Amino acid sequence: MTLETLQNRLGYRFADTKLLLEALTHRSFGLPNNERFEFLGDSILNCVMSMALFARFEQLREGELSRVRASLVRQDALHRIARDLDLGEALRLGEGELKSGGSSRPSILADALEAVFAAVFLDGGFDAARSVIDRLYVPLLAEVDPRRPSKDAKTALQEWLQARKVALPTYVMVQALGEAHAQEFEVACEVPKLGIRTLGRGPSRRIAEQQSAELALTALRAK
Amino acid sequence: MTLETLQNRLGYRFADTKLLLEALTHRSFGLPNNERFEFLGDSILNCVMSMALFARFEQLREGELSRVRASLVRQDALHRIARDLDLGEALRLGEGELKSGGSSRPSILADALEAVFAAVFLDGGFDAARSVIDRLYVPLLAEVDPRRPSKDAKTALQEWLQARKVALPTYVMVQALGEAHAQEFEVACEVPKLGIRTLGRGPSRRIAEQQSAELALTALRAK
Numbered sequence: 001m002t003l004e005t006l007q008n009r010l011g012y013r014f015a016d017t018k019l020l021l022e023a024l025t026h027r028s029f030g031l032p033n034n035e036r037f038e039f040l041g042d043s044i045l046n047c048v049m050s051m052a053l054f055a056r057f058e059q060l061r062e063g064e065l066s067r068v069r070a071s072l073v074r075q076d077a078l079h080r081i082a083r084d085l086d087l088g089e090a091l092r093l094g095e096g097e098l099k100s101g102g103s104s105r106p107s108i109l110a111d112a113l114e115a116v117f118a119a120v121f122l123d124g125g126f127d128a129a130r131s132v133i134d135r136l137y138v139p140l141l142a143e144v145d146p147r148r149p150s151k152d153a154k155t156a157l158q159e160w161l162q163a164r165k166v167a168l169p170t171y172v173m174v175q176a177l178g179e180a181h182a183q184e185f186e187v188a189c190e191v192p193k194l195g196i197r198t199l200g201r202g203p204s205r206r207i208a209e210q211q212s213a214e215l216a217l218t219a220l221r222a223k
Numbered sequence: 224m225t226l227e228t229l230q231n232r233l234g235y236r237f238a239d240t241k242l243l244l245e246a247l248t249h250r251s252f253g254l255p256n257n258e259r260f261e262f263l264g265d266s267i268l269n270c271v272m273s274m275a276l277f278a279r280f281e282q283l284r285e286g287e288l289s290r291v292r293a294s295l296v297r298q299d300a301l302h303r304i305a306r307d308l309d310l311g312e313a314l315r316l317g318e319g320e321l322k323s324g325g326s327s328r329p330s331i332l333a334d335a336l337e338a339v340f341a342a343v344f345l346d347g348g349f350d351a352a353r354s355v356i357d358r359l360y361v362p363l364l365a366e367v368d369p370r371r372p373s374k375d376a377k378t379a380l381q382e383w384l385q386a387r388k389v390a391l392p393t394y395v396m397v398q399a400l401g402e403a404h405a406q407e408f409e410v411a412c413e414v415p416k417l418g419i420r421t422l423g424r425g426p427s428r429r430i431a432e433q434q435s436a437e438l439a440l441t442a443l444r445a446k
Contacts, residue, residue: 027401027405035284035285036277036283036284036285036288038285039273039277039285039288039289040273040274040277042273043266043269043270043272043273043292044270044273046266046269046270047266047267047269047270049266050262050263050265050266050267051263051344054259054262054263054341060259061258061259062258062259062261062262065259065262066262069266118277121274126349126350126353127349130349178250182250188418190418195411195413195420196420197418197419
């Protein structure tokens with residue numbers, strides 16, 4: 001894929017295409033590569049998603065906003081967008097990575113996409129990066145259904161663990177916070193065998209459990 | 224303190240001071256309060272710090288940038304800035320919180336400061352929030368010395384645990400990644416009694432240990 005095509009798909013034209021090229025360069029290719037860009041792009045993405053969710057879901061509380069955001073910035077979501085862009089075809093990888101299928105590896109694609117967001121910021125400023133991200137995330141944001149929180153997080157965690165033959169997690173009520181009319185519950189999700197203990201919060205015990213499961217899943221996927 | 228004085232100290236004048244007022248309203252006071260603003264402000268702060276560190280420390284790798292950023296966005300740092308602004312005097316707290324000294328509680332002050340950053344963004348856009356944050360962070364950024372990484376993180380973690388009579392952490396080498404000339408080490412910091420296991424990375428085992436200690440400390444402080 002040419003850089004021309006990629007820029008069309010991103011809906012952004014670089015003044016300095018060297019920045020885009022650096023964003024597409026995996027560390028296996030040499031220096032300079034996209035590792036520092038990824039650091040920056042990750043936090044720009046987080047920020048833009050926070051803004052989008054804050055504006056879109058006026059009824060959601062902090063804990064729920066965090067949970068939804070986590071589902072949008074994790075590797076799965078980024079990988080899906082990168083795949084739709086055919087980003088793999090534009091990557092610059094070292095020979096070893098290339099031969100072992102690096103250009104379709106979810107982690108490499110997700111990192112490169114974050115790096116591309118940073119490159120747009122460095123080239124055109126925050127608002128340029130924000131509109132590229134907003135545009136690419138239209139389909140994923142449309143799927144967000146905050147009222148059906150993570151019915152899927154506990155199920156997804158269970159499936160993840162079963163696939164690896166690890167005992168199911170236990171959910172432990174840690175504390176109830178706040179006054180009676182606005183209570184908040186804190187629940188720990190524990191998977192001792194994998195050294196995981198995450199804390200979820202929410203206006204009900206069920207939502208707190210879902211959040212803790214979501215965080216556990218994020219931690220396990222990142223391992 | 225009047226909102227006038229606070230705006231002078233922030234170096235920003237609100238078009239809509241209702242936003243500032245909402246940022247200063249703790250949940251104990253009622254609704255609307257600053258919880259949702261805090262969600263947004265936290266990620267704006269993270270993003271602005273990433274930009275500042277990315278531009279300032281061209282030699283730092285991703286893991287080191289993350290470590291330095293963590294030290295700048297954690298409660299201690301925010302509390303210090305909030306104290307310098309006398310933010311506590313401007314807070315709106317419920318009666319119970321007020322009597323129990325809520326206006327000088329580090330977590331309440333840190334959260335409110337993040338909420339103020341969100342209010343500036345909502346009132347004046349990203350660049351306005353960025354310049355307020357950059358300005359307030361001048362003293363803290365000046366103190367950052369990335370070459371002496373977190374000699375202090377391991378020490379600080381040890382002191383934190385000793386003060387609570389918890390056994391010292393163990394550092395376990397998890398894996399070495401990458402090729403010989405650009406290896407990266409992954410180390411786990413474990414505090415089993417408190418259910419903590421964090422992973423640090425870095426170009427040397429020592430730096431990976433420091434990073435894992437930093438993350439453990441962040442997790443413990445957030446508990």
